[in-house]
Amino acid sequence: MTSLNGATVAITGGTGSFGSTMARRLLDLDAAQVNIFSRDESKQDEMRSAFDDPRLRFFLGDVRDQDSIENAFVGVDFVFHAAALKQVPSCEFFPDQAVKTNVEGSRNVINVAHNLGIRSVVCLSTDKAVYPINAMGMSKALMEKSAQAFARNNPGSPTTVSITRYGNVMYSRGSVIPLFVRQLREGKPLTLTEGAMTRFLMSLEESVALVEHAFFHAEPGDLFVKKAPACTVDTLARATAKVFGIDEPQIVKIGMRHGEKMYETLLASEEMLKATDQGDYYRVPLDARSLQYSVYIEEGDTSAPEAEDYDSNNTEQMTVEQAAAMISSLPEISRVIAEIKK
Numbered sequence: 001m002t003s004l005n006g007a008t009v010a011i012t013g014g015t016g017s018f019g020s021t022m023a024r025r026l027l028d029l030d031a032a033q034v035n036i037f038s039r040d041e042s043k044q045d046e047m048r049s050a051f052d053d054p055r056l057r058f059f060l061g062d063v064r065d066q067d068s069i070e071n072a073f074v075g076v077d078f079v080f081h082a083a084a085l086k087q088v089p090s091c092e093f094f095p096d097q098a099v100k101t102n103v104e105g106s107r108n109v110i111n112v113a114h115n116l117g118i119r120s121v122v123c124l125s126t127d128k129a130v131y132p133i134n135a136m137g138m139s140k141a142l143m144e145k146s147a148q149a150f151a152r153n154n155p156g157s158p159t160t161v162s163i164t165r166y167g168n169v170m171y172s173r174g175s176v177i178p179l180f181v182r183q184l185r186e187g188k189p190l191t192l193t194e195g196a197m198t199r200f201l202m203s204l205e206e207s208v209a210l211v212e213h214a215f216f217h218a219e220p221g222d223l224f225v226k227k228a229p230a231c232t233v234d235t236l237a238r239a240t241a242k243v244f245g246i247d248e249p250q251i252v253k254i255g256m257r258h259g260e261k262m263y264e265t266l267l268a269s270e271e272m273l274k275a276t277d278q279g280d281y282y283r284v285p286l287d288a289r290s291l292q293y294s295v296y297i298e299e300g301d302t303s304a305p306e307a308e309d310y311d312s313n314n315t316e317q318m319t320v321e322q323a324a325a326m327i328s329s330l331p332e333i334s335r336v337i338a339e340i341k342k
């Protein structure tokens, strides 16, 4: 199989922002069947009626429960694993829950895929997994490690496990752009945590293309990172206001939230050293050195070269105009503007 045409694909967390965008893309690519696996029956119901496509199948379950995963994975060729606890504050308050879903749940997904001989599993990760300071990022970092350890320890597996790591996806559920839009519509000031904070910005549509690439081209344990521009939160607030014709928005400063960083890193300098530049993204191959204890201790990497990391401060920085152009191209923004005009 060299394309997704005619393929059966399972998406864990399939009702989320990423999962449902991927589902739409797969249907457009003529996938034979797309299995949506998630916990929330009402979101499944909404998605069922919004898509109205018999190729979508819905499976209730939880990545913490292997039996429920198996149900959804029988006959599947590819898995996109997007199910996660991803809110920084909730993981901060309930870190053990983040471990159960993001670490143990991911391991279950990989194990079931391996047992069923599924061709490829792509695990969704985040820049918050790099030099993590909050429980969400730490649990995602462990998910990445466990995916890589699977690849290292199971060279004969029929299943290629890889990782795609992204920065902030614009307009994803619960994120800051829809919040700014709501505040603008209600005539309220924009709440700014810390104006100088920077974030990578990318759209869901461009992000899912990398998952497709990983399905077909990943070597076991590969990590793919989508390159993206960034901007400060102040620029982001002004750009969102500009899209609605407001040049000087009212802004209140609320201060940094629990577990936040001033900037995010998509690739650590150590990863950057091994990365190959593939145009729109970087590929970091698995470090497949034997972890046999003496080799690990006595034969480190002697080259000790230097590299910079790839972070939201040293990537391309957008101006208000550039960020506004990016925001106004989002389908959600067109919908809001059409609603306002009604």
Ligand SMILES: O=c1ccn([C@@H]2O[C@H](COP(=O)(O)OP(=O)(O)O[C@H]3O[C@H](CO)[C@@H](O)[C@H](O)[C@H]3O)[C@@H](O)[C@H]2O)c(=O)[nH]1
Binding pocket: 086, 087, 088, 126, 127, 128, 166, 167, 168, 169, 174, 175, 176, 177, 179, 191, 192, 193, 194, 197, 198, 199, 233, 256, 257, 260, 264
């Ligand atoms: O009222 C607010 C809320 C947020 N921010 C700032 O806006 C930026 C983006 O915030 P948000 O959209 O909440 O995203 P993050 O907290 O950066 O996390 C998102 O982006 C990650 C990828 O980096 C994903 O993994 C997470 O699931 C997702 O919530 C941050 O600098 C916030 O400090 C404000 O200025 N005002």
